[in-house]
Amino acid sequence: MLSLEAGALRERIAELEEVARRLEPGPEDREALRAPVVRHSEEFYAGLEEALAYRVTEDKGVGILAVPIPENGIGIDEALEIIGEHVDRPGLNPASGGHMAYVPGGGVFASSLGDYLADVGNHYSGVFYATPGAARLENLLVRWMADLVGYPESALGTLSSGGSIANLTAVVAARDAKRVRPRDVERSPVYMTRQVHHCVTKAMRLAGLGEAPIRGVPLDDRYRMRADELARLIEADREAGLRPWMVVASSGTTDTGAIDPVDEIADVAEAEGLWLHVDAAYGGFFLLTELGRELIRGLERSDSVVMDPHKGLFLPYGTGALIVKDGALLARSQHYEANYLQDALSSTEEISPADLSPELTRHFRGLRMWMPLVLHGLAPFRAALEEKIQLCRYFYEELGRIPGMERGPYPELSVALYRYVPDEGDPNEFNARLIREVQRDGRIFLSSTTIDDVFWLRLAVLCFRTHRRHVDLALEILKEKIAKLEG
Ligand SMILES: *Cc1c(COP(=O)(O)O)cnc(C)c1O
Secondary structure, eight states: OOOOOHHHHHHHHHHHHHHHGGGSOOHHHHHHHHHHHHHHHHHHHHHHTTSOSEEOOSSTTGGGGGSOOOSSOOOHHHHHHHHIIIIISSEEOTTSTTBOSSSOOOOOHHHHHHHHHHHHHTOOTTOTTTOHHHHHHHHHHHHHHHHHHTOOTTOEEEEESSHHHHHHHHHHHHHHHTTOOGGGGGGOOEEEOTTSOHHHHHHHHHTTOTTSOEEEOOBOTTSOBOHHHHHHHHHHHHHTTOOOOEEEEEBSOTTTOOBOOHHHHHHHHHHHTOEEEEEOTTTGGGGGSHHHHHHSOOGGGSSEEEEOHHHHTOOOSSOEEEEESSHHHHHHHTOOOOGGGHHHHTOOSSOOGGGGSSOSSOOOTHHHHHHHHHHHOSHHHHHHHHHHHHHHHHHHHHHTTSTTEEEOSOOSSSEEEEEEOOSSSOHHHHHHHHHHHHHHHOSSBOEEEEETTEEEEEEEOOOTTOOHHHHHHHHHHHHHHHHHHHO
C-alpha cells in the first residue's frame, strides 16, 4: 500500500479507530451483552435436572457450519440461539449428573467466575515479572497439591490444559532427568500396564521415545500392576544389556479405577534407580478424603504425579496438573533463553509458570481453580468425593440384586465394571446392544470397555452433580433395557 501524506494518514487512522472501537463496548453495551448470557446460563441450569445426559440427534450440530463468520456482527440473542441449538443440544451433556461415563467432573459454577475475571483482566500468568500475583496464585495451588501428595519443599509443578499435556511434560522431565539421549532410546525400556491411559504411550511418541521398548507389566486379578513382575522384567532387561529408566503407575485407572500398589512399585523403582511417574489424573483428588488416603498409598514416594482438577475437583474442562518432586529437574527440562524476555528472566524472586511448562502465553487457569476452593472451602469437595466412592459401592451392591448381572472386582474408587450374561447368546454382543439402548435413551450416560476380550459396561461416578437418585435411575434403566432386549 502506498504511504499516505500526513493529513490523509491521520484521517485514515481516525476512520480505522472508529470501526475498531466496536471491540470495546461501553458499560451499557456490556450489560446488554452480559444480561442475556447470564439468562442463557440460568436457563441451562434450570433445565439441567430434566435434561438428557446424552442426546442422539440426526444433525449432530452440523447447523453451526451454516452460520457464516460475518463482516459485521450479529446480535447476542441470535448468537445464544445458535449456541443453544447447535452446541448445547446435541451429544453428551457433561454438566449433567446423569453423566456417569468415561471420567466426568461436571464443571462447578465458581470456575466460570474465575474464567470471567481472568479474561477481563487478561492477566499474564506465564511470567512472574508480568503479573506476579497470578504467578504466585498458580504456584500456591501447585504447592497445595504437592502437600496433598506428600511431596517435600523441593517440589514444583505446572497447571496444564489437562492430563494429557501434564503426562507429556512428565515424560519429558523423566527422559531428561534420566539422560535418555536419542541414540539410547531403542535400548531404554519403560514399564507400565496395559491399563495405563493411552495418552502416556502417545506422550512417549511425542517426546521422541516412540522406539523405546514398552514392557507391559502383568496385572493381578483386580487389574493392578504386579510389582514382583515389574522387578522380574527389569532384571531380564538388565541382563539383556538394556537400560531401564521409567515406570508409570496409575492411581485410579480410567478403565476400572484400579489403584496400582505405588508403595511396592516404589520399592522396585528406588532399588533400580528408575523414575516413578504416577498418573493420578482420575484418582489424585480422592486424597482429600480419609477413604482415599487409605486406598492411595505411597504417592509421596513417586518422582512425579499428574492429577486433573477438571476431574476430581469438578472444574470445567481445561485444567490438569503435573507435580515433580525434585522441581529443579522439571525446570531444567523446560529451560529456555530468550533475549526479548530479558527483563522478565532476570527476576529470581519467584519461579514463573513458563519456567516449568512448554507454554509461555496461556490462559490464567489458576483463577478457575482458586475461586471454587476459596469460595466453598474444602469441606464440600471432601464430601462430594467420598459421596462418589460410596455411590459406586452402593451401585455395586444393588447390581448384585439383578439376576444375570455379573460384576467385576469390587470398586476401588468410583468406577464399577459389570455386564449382563443372558441365558442364551453371546454376552459381548448382548452388552454392546444394551449400552446402545442406554445411550439412545439418554436419561443417563454410561460407557463400556473391553478387557481380555470381555465387553464390560462401566459406571464412573465423578460428576459432583451425581447423587443417589441418578444411580437409582441408572439401575432402573439397566433393568428396563435388559427386560426389553430379553423380550
Ligand atoms: C483422563 C485421564 C487422562 C487424560 O487426561 P485429559 O485431561 O483427558 O487430557 C490421563 N490419565 C488418566 C488416568 C485419566 O483418567
